[in-house]
Amino acid sequence: MTDMTMPKTEGLAVSSQAYRKRIKKRYAAERRFRAYGIAAIAVAVAFLIGLLGTITAKGAPAFLQTNITLNIFFDPEKIDTENLNGVNFQAMARNALYDMFPEVTERREKRQLGQLISVAADQQLREMVRADPSLIGQRKDVQLLAGDDLDLVVKGTYDLSQPEAERPVSDVQVAWIDKLQAQGHLARGIAWPFLTTGDSREPEMAGIWGAVMGSLLTLSVTLAVSFPIGVLAAVYLQEFATKNRWNDLIEVNINNLAAVPSIVFGLLGLAVFLNFFGMPRSAPLVGGLVLALMTLPTIIIATRAALAAVPPSIREAALGVGASELQVVTHHVVPLAMPGILTGTIIGLAQALGETAPLLMIGMVAFIVDVPANFTDPATVLPVQIYLWADSPERAFEARTSAAIMVLIGFLILMNAIAVVLRRRFERRW
Amino acid sequence: MSHSLIFAVLIVLTLIGYYFGRSQATGILRSGTTGKLHSLPFYHGAYLAFMVLLPAMGFIITWLVISPMLADHFMAQYIPGAATMDAATLGLKMSDVRNMANGGITSGAVDEATQIAADFYSRFNQISLWLLSVCSIAVAIASFHFGRKLIALRFRARNHVEKIVRVIMIVASMIAILTTLGIVLSLIFETLRFLQKVPLADFLFGLKWSPQTAMRPGQIGSSGAFGMLPLLAGTFLITLIAMSVAVPLGLYAAIYMSEYATPRIRGIAKPVLEVLAGIPTVVYGFFAALTVAPMLRDLGVELGWVISAESALAAGLVMGVMIIPFVSSLSDDVINSVPQTLRDGAYALGATKSETIKQVILPAALPGIVGSVLLAISRAVGETMIVVMAAGLAANLTANPFEAVTTVTVQIVTLLVGDQEFDSAKTLAAFALGLVLFVITLGLNVIALYVVRRYREQYD
Amino acid sequence: MSISTQEKPAVASPKTSSSDVKIAAKDVCVFYGEKQALFNVNLDIAANQVISLIGPSGCGKSTFLRSINRMNDVVPSCRVEGLITLEGQDIYDPEIDVVELRARVGMVFQKPNPFPKSIYDNVAYGPRIHGQATGKAELDEIVERSLQRAGLWNEVKDRLESPGTGLSGGQQQRLCIARAIAVSPEVILMDEPCSALDPIATARVEELIDELRQNFTIVIVTHSMQQAARVSQRTAFFHLGILVEEGDTDQIFTRPSDERTQDYITGRFG
Structure with missing residues (x-):
């Protein structure tokens, strides 16, 4: 003990000037340290608010669309009822617009004017005629989908103070749009195409329904594969496996698998499912399988924790009346652990829903217009759709991307809310 | 008969097995035998259900692995000059045939030999599917009859069922190992093939990354x-x-x-x-x-x-x-x-x-x-x-x-x-x-x- | 079909010995891994009586109890040597189904451990998994009879569907006893059944044990010597994994033949 050799101290001079100063400094350090902690959390919170705020601000307008009301003449001479698909309805819509702006005569300007209507107008009008052939020969006010540039001007997305050459709309177009708006030909409505259709090259026609269906199909494969396998594996490891090398290996292996980068699972899917087993590319089946392998460790770990929380006295009680080990597990332990198991599964599925990288590897990035209806149809999923749209040059896709993110996050919130409710309502504290 | 139909039939047979096993066991009780069933009727049913399902499933999986190999093997004989082709060309030809048989698009012009090979290929697959249907259902019925005879008063159906379930659980827990193995093997295998084309030292220590290689051999600027x-x-x-x-x-x-x-x-x-x-x-x-x-x-x-x-x-x-x-x-x-x-x-x-x-x-x-x-x-x-x-x-x-x-x-x-x-x-x-x-x-x-x-x- | 007339499981072989020995232990040694917990225990337990196993903590009495219905099987490192017979049949014989054994040898645990299910389901669980009732009516009858025997029927008959975990501690333990006797075992093992109960509940359970003696063989592990004296006809004293002595309860408590027993019952250790 070094203290022994030290001279006898005078005791702490609590009232001395030097000590006071020192205390003050120490408290200042204390406050600084505390402030760093608050600052760290504040940065995280600010980032989250910034992220969600930007995305909501950018994405919300995409749920609405601008419609343009045109007085269409369903010219019987131009409509061949035998061959509706061959009829140029787009020209019909454009002509109606030209009639409103008789002063526009030059070809280049006419083309610019025509761009104010979406190319979807063709299909819209065709469907109308198909549904009601009596329209032919009539003149009628019809609401048609506006082009993406008109839509963005109306929504105020474009900065019109920029020089004309640097923005996608010309001054004349802006003037026409102002006139249309002043005359009450433009109306806002819910963007049904966005919510109900598949992808498209035209921003105003591109929808997320295809991606939503793709995600649902993919996730149902993931659930169907990973839930039973994960629960069976966890029950085995937690309730039956004796401690030996082999089971240790399985355990270490599951923990490591949980930390393997997701893209490596994509490589596995590409090499094994596509190249070795020859499964179809871009299919929800393969995507679901890859995500199932990724989700498996999450489910196994959560299930084991839930099983471990069931007190041993329940197992003893059941064994005591002569239940077999399997009956103990299936009649008592698993039902009691079920809320925890389901919570873990939902959280695992939520992760899988947000996963992008592995699906890129197995070809789910293709441009797919049709809404998938089957596990082997080519499909894409919500996060991949976001990635694709984020890469698209058209300005209107930026809002669509943000809106798609809002939908994705909406699903995630829903799933996590279910998990929280399950945990609160049914989880037992022993 | 399609694959999903086979599975549907199997599932129906499995259910029949379950109900049959259960009623057989209850029947033993009703017939007035003295003594007590070793296992609940439920387990006799479950045992018979497993007996119907598992052998047939095993058979189907084996068949699905072997049949495409056989199909490729025989189909290759219809491709003229297959013996002298190198592996890549043959592979391309064979995938052409497969695409054609499935009604898809081929990479080149369709010649008569390809057509014949494709016809053979689709016929082979049809026959294979029929054989599979008949055989798998036969397997299911045979194992059903075998399992049915075992049902008796003292038959330990529960123990058998539990053993089967335990094996299924062990298999499930091995999926994680298989996944790791799949990752490691597929990465190593493809990497070895990569190293045949690019020396290891170039890959590990090279200072330049520009992977634009030529799609066709001999193209200019193909040195990635x-x-x-x-x-x-x-x-x-x-x-x-x-x-x-x-x-x-x-x-x-x-x-x-x-x-x-x-x-x-x-x-x-x-x-x-x-x-x-x-x-x-x-x-x-x-x-x-x-x-x-x-x-x-x-x-x-x-x-x-x-x-x-x-x-x-x-x-x-x-x-x-x-x-x-x-x-x-x-x-x-x-x-x-x-x-x-x-x-x-x-x-x-x-x-x-x-x-x-x-x-x-x-x-x-x-x-x-x-x-x-x-x-x-x-x-x-x-x-x-x-x-x-x-x-x-x-x-x-x-x-x-x-x-x-x-x-x-x-x-x-x-x-x-x-x-x-x-x-x-x-x-x-x-x-x-x-x-x-x-x-x-x-x-x-x-x-x-x-x-x-x-x-x-x-x-x- | 009433419980008392129910047939014995078919594995039961005819009694071998002339006396009514229910359980016989011969040279039983139990190991947990390397550690030996029981040393050459020899003990005969007669039918339709209560035997108490007493001794200081860690003396092996619970270990012995748990080897009688093979509850030790669930401890991976546990190994049992020697011979334990139930009506002359080796219970560690590989031919024996442990599930059937536990249906014949029921168990009540230290802490009441009802399943988190209804009172009815708690009692009905055993008969269900052993297929002892062919219909709902019969199951109802078993449940009622078991609860009556456990002295709980009058307290719970109006709320059979409420959860068993909602009962008081003493009621829970009687529910566990009802659950054990519902499968009509031949032997009931009780591992300090009253240690978690208050004195009044303890008295109820002790009364119950005495009544149950008519139909069951009961082996009870207890820490309380008074309890052993009150409920049991025979008493066995364990110390450091050795069965020191066994005899009529009166004799053990008044004229023990071994010095260690003497020291324990007079409170010099334990």
Whole structure:
């Protein structure tokens, strides 16, 4: 003990000037340290608010669309009822617009004017005629989908103070749009195409329904594969496996698998499912399988924790009346652990829903217009759709991307809310 | 008869097996025999159901593996000159035949031989499917009859069923092993093929990465360069930026939450961090590319720095925020597991809270914190979407965070997305990079888990 | 079909010995891994009586109890040597189904451990998995009879569907006893059944044990010597894994033949 050799101290001079100063400094350090902690959390919170705020601000307008009301003449001479698909309805819509702006005569300007209507107008009008052939020969006010540039001007997305050459709309177009708006030909409505259709090259026609269906199909494969396998594996490891090398290996292996980068699972899917087993590319089946392998460790770990929380006295009680080990597990332990198991599964599925990288590897990035209806149809999923749209040059896709993110996050919130409710309502504290 | 129909028939047979077994067992009871059934009728039913299902399933799986091999083998004989072709050409020809038989598109003009081969191929598959249907159902019925005879008063149906279920559970727990094995084998196998085309030293130590190889042999400018050092440098640059955001923020957040925060603040801050962890990476990528990167570029203009539109900085900063929750939640656990006695010891000497934390708690928790940082690094190295969307494709060997860099994961994605040829050095390179990534992350995880475990043992 | 007339499981072989020995232990040694917990225990337990196993903590009495219905099987490192017979049949014979054994040898645990299910389901669980009732009516009858025997029927008959975990501690333990006797075992093992109960509940359970003696053979592990004296006809004293002595309860408590027993019952250790 070094203290022994030290001279006898005078005791702490609590009232001395030097000590006071020192205390003050120490408290200042204390406050600084505390402030760093608050600052760290504040940065995280600010980032989250910034992220969600930007995305909501950018994405919300995409749920609405601008419609343009045109007085269409369903010219019987131009409509061949035998061959509706061959009829140029787009020209019909454009002509109606030209009639409103008789002063526009030059070809280049006419083309610019025509761009104010979406190319979807063709299909819209065709469907109308198909549904009601009596329209032919009539003149009628019809609401048609506006082009993406008109839509963005109306929504105020474009900065019109920029020089004309640097923005996608010309001054004349802006003037026409102002006139249309002043005359009450433009109306806002819910963007049904966005919510109900598949992808498209035209921003105003591109929808997320295809991606939503793709995600649902993919996730149902993931659930169907990973839930039973994960629960069976966890029950085995937690309730039956004796401690030996082999089971240790399985355990270490599951923990490591949980930390393997997701893209490596994509490589596995590409090499094994596509190249070795020859499964179809871009299919929800393969995507679901890859995500199932990724989700498996999450489910196994959560299930084991839930099983471990069931007190041993329940197992003893059941064994005591002569239940077999399997009956103990299936009649008592698993039902009691079920809320925890389901919570873990939902959280695992939520992760899988947000996963992008592995699906890129197995070809789910293709441009797919049709809404998938089957596990082997080519499909894409919500996060991949976001990635694709984020890469698209058209300005209107930026809002669509943000809106798609809002939908994705909406699903995630829903799933996590279910998990929280399950945990609160049914989880037992022993 | 299609595959799904076979499965449907099998499932019906299985159900019949179940009900038959159950009623047989109840019948024994009713017939007035003295004694007691060993197992409940349910187990007799379940036993018979397994007896019907499992052998037939095993048969079907074996058939589905063998049949395409046989089909290819016989079909190859219809392709003229198959014996003299090299493997790649033959493979192309055979996939043509397969596509044609399935009514798809072929790569070249259709000649008569291909047509004949395709006809044979589809006929073979039809016959195979019929045989499969008949045989699998025959197997199911045969095993049903065999199993039915076993049902008796003292037949231990429950024990048999439990044994089967236990085997099924063991198989389920081996899926995890199989997955790892699948990853390792497929990566190694493809990497070996890659190394036949590109020497190992060039790959590991090359300073130039430009994987544009020729689609056809003899094309000009076909010499791709596969040196992975620029990718590793880019990966580590971005990881470094991310960690310099995530470690201080995550650590301070964890300290504040575990040592200072009132339950109310904790109740707000913890979910916020969890939400950060739950946001899909593609969303971070979008935010980095469309909001953070332009903001940095504008900021650079103000300050007179040149920050490119796709910069390591933007990707790294956003990735750092994404990783905060990983650092903070693990560190939180670690700090909480430091025994209260250590804290008390420091407080009793008159140390302030921050002094206690800095001089007592953090040193004690250091191994655990190191472990959590290592796990976070492994996360950052393997992260894909943020860098794909915000870091760029240019393989610059640079330490300047304002420039665009590329990473291992970005290159894997670029090499494999889009049209690809499975034997080209370009696609194989992706697997080699995958192997590198797997080895790095695995190494980090193993070390981290080891460190954390040692730390836990210290205080448990 | 009433419980008392129910047939014995068919594995039961005819009684071998002339006396009514229900359970016989011969040279029983139990190991947990390397550690030996029981040393050459020899003990005969006669039918339709209560035997108490007493001794200080860690003396092996619970270990011995748990080897009688092979509850030790669930401890991976546990190994049992020697011979334990139930009506002359080796219970560690590989031919024996442990599930059937436990249906014949029921168990009540230290802490009441009702399943988190209804009172009815708690009692009905055993008969269900052993297929002892062919219909709902019969099951109802078994449940009622078991609860009556456990002296709980009058307290719970109006709330059979409420959860068993909602009962008081003493009621829970009687529910566990009802659950054990519902499968009409031949032997009931009780591992300190009253240690978690208050004195009044303890008295109820002790009364119950005395009544149950008519139909069952009961082996009870207890820490309380008074309890052993009150409920049992025979008493066995364990010390450091050795069965020191066994005899009529009166004799053990008044004229023990071994010095260690003497020291224990007079409170010199334990």
